[in-house]
Amino acid sequence: MKAGATGTCDVCGKPGIVHLTELRDGTKTTRSLCLEHAPPDMREKIPFGPHRSAAEEIAFLREKMEILDQRITDPAQRKEFKADIENLIADIEAGRRLGDPE
Numbered sequence: 001m002k003a004g005a006t007g008t009c010d011v012c013g014k015p016g017i018v019h020l021t022e023l024r025d026g027t028k029t030t031r032s033l034c035l036e037h038a039p040p041d042m043r044e045k046i047p048f049g050p051h052r053s054a055a056e057e058i059a060f061l062r063e064k065m066e067i068l069d070q071r072i073t074d075p076a077q078r079k080e081f082k083a084d085i086e087n088l089i090a091d092i093e094a095g096r097r098l099g100d101p102e
């Protein structure tokens, strides 16, 4: 799982977590916002970040891992995904938070 694949926050330039596509005067514009500047109702839906505890983040990742387990049929690929998530969990347990810059 990647926290914000592209774009930086339109407000402060930090890595963007929330990406919104808006139609303005018939033109499509994409806005990227960090957790801090995301609208509160959107932020509430994000299962990781400073507003979540480490335990909540880990629970979310374990849930994700179970979903992947059921969806990915290639055992090698599944192993790779699970290893990635295990690494993230280890990072969180070590004090790093999802969405932190590397």
Ligand SMILES: [Zn+2]
Residues within 6 Å of the ligand: 009, 010, 011, 012, 013, 014, 033, 034, 035, 036, 037
């Ligand atoms: Zn920001």
